Amino acid sequence: MTQAVGNLLMDLEDTGNLTQVTFLTRDRDAKYPALIDEILSSAGIATVLTGVRMPRMNAIMERWVKTPRTELLDRTPIWNETHLRHAPHEYERHYNLHRAHRSLATAAPLRARPQPLEPDRIKRLAVRRQDRLGGVIHEYRHAA
Numbered sequence: 001m002t003q004a005v006g007n008l009l010m011d012l013e014d015t016g017n018l019t020q021v022t023f024l025t026r027d028r029d030a031k032y033p034a035l036i037d038e039i040l041s042s043a044g045i046a047t048v049l050t051g052v053r054m055p056r057m058n059a060i061m062e063r064w065v066k067t068p069r070t071e072l073l074d075r076t077p078i079w080n081e082t083h084l085r086h087a088p089h090e091y092e093r094h095y096n097l098h099r100a101h102r103s104l105a106t107a108a109p110l111r112a113r114p115q116p117l118e119p120d121r122i123k124r125l126a127v128r129r130q131d132r133l134g135g136v137i138h139e140y141r142h143a144a
Contacts, residue, residue, distance in 0.1 A: 023048050027058045068095070076136050090133050098139045 024040055026032060027050045037047045050057045072091045078084045100106040107113040117125070126143035 021045050025050065025061065028052070068092075072133070072136065076133060087133055091137070094132055094137050094139065 022044070023046050025048045040047055068088065068091050072087060076087060078087065095108075096110045097108055098111070099108055101108060105113055128141050128143045130139045130141070131137070132139060
């Protein structure tokens with residue numbers, strides 16, 4: 001256990017970005033020993049526990065983390081640090097402005113709900129595609 005915790009701190013130090021990380025949110029599972037919290041606090045990272053009897057709080061965050069991982073990082077080779085910093089921001093823009101969400105009636109969180117098309121517009125429908133992140137993500141829009 002001590003080696004695993006030591007490796008955690010070593011990995012944090014290797015990133016060189018400790019000043020950017022201020023909080024770590026985690027659930028109250030007993031698998032996290034107090035030693036990890038101590039190591040994180042010595043690196044200047046505060047541990048924030050999820051609420052008591054709030055099971056959905058962690059599930060919503062886990063869902064968000066899984067989405068960019070499977071839709072972006074599992075499909076994209078990261079070439080350098082600049083690409084690593086750019087790709088998540090580009091995906092976040094796509095996720096909030098374009099990607100359809102089932103819970104929002106296929107609307108994106110920061111975009112108005114799409115209006116149903118009139119039958120005469122469907123006959124002459126033109127669609128434009130815009131590639132993001134070198135073609136990993138495709139965005140489609142109605143052409144004017």
